[in-house]
Amino acid sequence: MVVPLHGGAPYIGRSPGLGDDLGFVPVDQHTLQSRARPNVFAIGDATALPASKAGSVAHFEGEVLVNNIRRYLADAPLDASFDGHTSCFIETGFGKALLIDFNYDTEPLHGRYPGPVGLPLLRESRLNHFGKRAFQWLYWNSLLSGRDLPGIGSAMPWRGKTRQSV
Ligand SMILES: Cc1cc2nc3c(=O)[nH]c(=O)nc-3n(C[C@H](O)[C@H](O)[C@H](O)COP(=O)(O)OP(=O)(O)OC[C@H]3O[C@@H](n4cnc5c(N)ncnc54)[C@H](O)[C@@H]3O)c2cc1C
Known part of the structure; x- marks a missing residue:
């Protein structure tokens, strides 16, 4: 697999100190506050965080970001709860897919995703392929439309997971 060099948006470079050499925005990895400007927060692909550039990450970060903008404006302590939570379906072909769930500190674990169906984690299955399609x-x-997924929030869930890899 070949991944070309990625970079942030060109306008980041026009704000001195806001971005790194590649144009990504360095932020605190738990509060999402810019390291250069306290009144700037960033999420998603724009950040220089050691997290996947994935839709689920942007989504989970969004909860902490909104909370922290409110807190910053109210002069309250920031919420440092973002843990790098990432969920990804990976199509593996032949009608099957993997589902992985991890964060900054924890590699993908085996077990079941803590949703209503209990999709298998880190294991190819047809159920995961249907899960991806249903997603x-x-x-x-x-x-x-802004509805929460029951039981799935910005913090990585532990329920249903086995800590020891098989
Ligand atoms: C081919 C492909 C497949 C992918 N598949 C998956 C997947 O299966 N699962 C997964 O989780 N993730 C996947 N991703 C990654 C996912 O799409 C991104 O991580 C996610 O969209 C990042 O969201 P974001 O809001 O940070 O950035 P974006 O979705 O890139 O949103 C940024 C927005 O800002 C707008 N914008 C840019 N400059 C300006 C400006 N100056 N003024 C105003 N607006 C501006 C852009 O038009 C864009 O709409 C995939 C990405 C690609 C490219």
């Missing part, structure tokens, strides 16, 4: 509906009809 398209969920994305457009539930996530985009």
